Amino acid sequence: MLSTILLVIASILLFFYFSYRWALPRPIPGIPYNASSAGKVLGDVPDLLNELALTGDMVQWLLKQNLKTQSPISQIFVQPLGKPYVLVSDWRAARDVMMHRSKEFDRSSLITNLFEGLLRRQQFTLQTGAEWRAHRFLVQDTMTPAFLNKMCAPAIYARSLDMVKLWTIKERLAGGRPFRATDDIFHATFDAVNSFSFGEQFQHSSTRPHIELLEKEEPERIQEGQDINAPVEFPKAHIDPSLDAMLELSEIMEAVKNAPSPSLQWRWTKLTRSFRQHTALKDACLRTEISKAVLRAQRRDERGTPAGHEEKVEEPSTSTIRSGIDVIIDRETRVAAKEQRAPDYTSQPIMDELFGFVVAGHDTMSTTLCWAVKFLADNPGTQTKLRQALRVAHAAAVNESRAPAAEEIASARIPYLEAVMEEVLRCGLTVPIGDREVVAESGADLLGYRIPKGVIVFFLHNGPGMRIPESDANIAKYGTEAGALHGGKKGGIAPWSDDDITNFKPERWLSDDGSFDAQAGPSMPFGLGIRACFGKRLAYLEFRILLTMMMWHFSLGPCPEELSGYAGQLAVVHKPRVCYVRLESITK
Numbered sequence: 001m002l003s004t005i006l007l008v009i010a011s012i013l014l015f016f017y018f019s020y021r022w023a024l025p026r027p028i029p030g031i032p033y034n035a036s037s038a039g040k041v042l043g044d045v046p047d048l049l050n051e052l053a054l055t056g057d058m059v060q061w062l063l064k065q066n067l068k069t070q071s072p073i074s075q076i077f078v079q080p081l082g083k084p085y086v087l088v089s090d091w092r093a094a095r096d097v098m099m100h101r102s103k104e105f106d107r108s109s110l111i112t113n114l115f116e117g118l119l120r121r122q123q124f125t126l127q128t129g130a131e132w133r134a135h136r137f138l139v140q141d142t143m144t145p146a147f148l149n150k151m152c153a154p155a156i157y158a159r160s161l162d163m164v165k166l167w168t169i170k171e172r173l174a175g176g177r178p179f180r181a182t183d184d185i186f187h188a189t190f191d192a193v194n195s196f197s198f199g200e201q202f203q204h205s206s207t208r209p210h211i212e213l214l215e216k217e218e219p220e221r222i223q224e225g226q227d228i229n230a231p232v233e234f235p236k237a238h239i240d241p242s243l244d245a246m247l248e249l250s251e252i253m254e255a256v257k258n259a260p261s262p263s264l265q266w267r268w269t270k271l272t273r274s275f276r277q278h279t280a281l282k283d284a285c286l287r288t289e290i291s292k293a294v295l296r297a298q299r300r301d302e303r304g305t306p307a308g309h310e311e312k313v314e315e316p317s318t319s320t321i322r323s324g325i326d327v328i329i330d331r332e333t334r335v336a337a338k339e340q341r342a343p344d345y346t347s348q349p350i351m352d353e354l355f356g357f358v359v360a361g362h363d364t365m366s367t368t369l370c371w372a373v374k375f376l377a378d379n380p381g382t383q384t385k386l387r388q389a390l391r392v393a394h395a396a397a398v399n400e401s402r403a404p405a406a407e408e409i410a411s412a413r414i415p416y417l418e419a420v421m422e423e424v425l426r427c428g429l430t431v432p433i434g435d436r437e438v439v440a441e442s443g444a445d446l447l448g449y450r451i452p453k454g455v456i457v458f459f460l461h462n463g464p465g466m467r468i469p470e471s472d473a474n475i476a477k478y479g480t481e482a483g484a485l486h487g488g489k490k491g492g493i494a495p496w497s498d499d500d501i502t503n504f505k506p507e508r509w510l511s512d513d514g515s516f517d518a519q520a521g522p523s524m525p526f527g528l529g530i531r532a533c534f535g536k537r538l539a540y541l542e543f544r545i546l547l548t549m550m551m552w553h554f555s556l557g558p559c560p561e562e563l564s565g566y567a568g569q570l571a572v573v574h575k576p577r578v579c580y581v582r583l584e585s586i587t588k
């Protein structure tokens with residue numbers, strides 16, 4: 001009897017022991033890792049949670065892992081029972097993989113899981129293949145320079161005027177005190193991407209209700225107290241429920257991203273009433289806009305298709321097509337005609353690509369602009385130089401005492417403006433990590449290690465040579481490889497000089513002759529290669545317009561310490577923790 005009991009106890013103990021051993025992280029052979037984490041079922045999770053509690057900044061924690069192991073490649077265990085993630089902080093390897101090794105490394109399944117409930121079949125969440133190509137084909141004409149500069153720039157510009165109007169009112173009411181800028185910038189970029197997607201005639205705006213609410217206010221009703229450094233709190237206006245639904249869905253996305261299992265979180269979220277209501281409102285809005293675009297297309301047809309146009313599937317007629325949705329409808333009509341089928345304007349790919357513009361376009365853009373106002377407020381010299389460069393380039397506008405027009409901003413290439421935008425992207429790190437998954441059957445070699453199929457690799461955009469000094473050892477090891485890997489420029493792209501790499505310094509992007517050099521040093525804010533950001537051209541156009549208008553009309557003063565600083569938090573993108581402005585209108 002006793003021996004039976006002992007046997008049962010031993011079996012139970014053995015079961016727990018082997019279960020525990022089985023649940024421990026299984027490192028990829030050779031790749032450095034934190035040894036103490038490998039001995040815990042939760043791996044690096046406790047350390048990560050500690051860091052998040054202290055600083056809230058996951059991006060810095062990721063980089064610290066490679067700095068701790070003193071290696072440009074390491075692995076972390078943050079998925080209990082799952083595979084390790086590989087962290088690569090070497091920018092040369094990142095460039096090489098993204099630009100030349102897309103057959104071995106593809107969009108990761110992590111992205112598909114994260115966005116699953118929001119964008120089921122959108123180009124961002126698909127792996128490279130026939131379906132992804134079909135999605136690209138559907139939307140590719142939305143990013144032609146002619147369409148963007150002629151048709152979209154005026155629509156985005158109109159929204160920038162709304163923002164200028166709102167900030168003019170707020171500046172008057174704030175009386176030199178700071179106020180929170182995050183929501184205003186968020187609304188301005190949301191309106192801009194909506195006007196790109198649905199056209200200038202899109203009736204909803206998230207900025208105008210705030211203008212209407214505040215324009216009749218008086219400073220004494222808004223401001224409390226006398227402290228010039230105390231932030232002014234402005235009341236918030238209600239915005240249209242369909243816009244609100246789109247914004248709420250983006251918020252839900254952030255909650256999913258922070259969940260231990262995005263797939264399980266989505267399953268639960270999809271059952272909630274609020275998610276279903278928001279989705280229904282968003283879908284209804286998209287369908288309404290699609291119907292209007294189809295009607296516009298029919299009217300265009302009744303007026304007559306431009307001669308020779310009916311045969312082409314490649315080019316939309318930019319003279320009649322004014323928004324992203326018009327382009328997509330036009331493409332679907334022509335493809336359907338070619339394939340001899342009825343067009344399906346509300347197909348899942350169309351609905352998802354359309355909403356994809358909004359999701360991919362507004363959080364990234366607003367975050368980038370938030371970083372921009374912070375860097376500019378803390379660097380008055382840069383502001384002065386930028387304003388001066390804008391005034392020289394838009395001399396006609398200065399002479400006529402007006403702001404530059406949409407077409408003028410869209411067509412001007414002002415080296416210092418380009419340099420400021422690029423430096424904001426480098427320092428702000430809106431998208432601080434590039435994701436790829438090893439898809440090659442036999443795995444892939446990277447920086448001397450073999451990574452098995454199915455492992456997700458994070459390329460860190462804040463590593464040595466990009467945002468922090470690069471050690472001599474690293475340069476000796478990889479420096480010569482850069483030239484071989486990237487060809488083109490003699491010796492490839494050189495890392496930024498260690499002396500000022502951590503500083504915000506737009507001048508680093510200018511050549512000796514004052515021209516802008518996009519290849520001056522390593523930075524990959526939009527990713528690279530075949531899966532690089534689809535909306536990059538739109539992003540630059542929007543950035544150019546909003547930043548020009550902001551600098552033209554306002555000077556950004558420094559904010560008190562507690563409302564400043566560069567601490568970030570990784571939601572869907574890497575946002576500044578606080579973003580306040582202290583405005584002064586520029587009168588001439």
Ligand code: HEM
Binds near residue numbers: 524531538
């Ligand atoms: C400052 C603003 C923006 C930044 C920093 C940004 C950054 C990025 C990055 C880093 C990627 C991943 C690239 C890669 O994996 O190599 C990406 C993908 C993408 N972006 Fe952007 N983006 C911005 C604005 C936009 C806008 C305005 C749109 C469109 C309206 C857009 C649409 C997309 C799409 C569709 C993808 C997925 C492409 C694919 O996987 O094939 N982005 N973006």
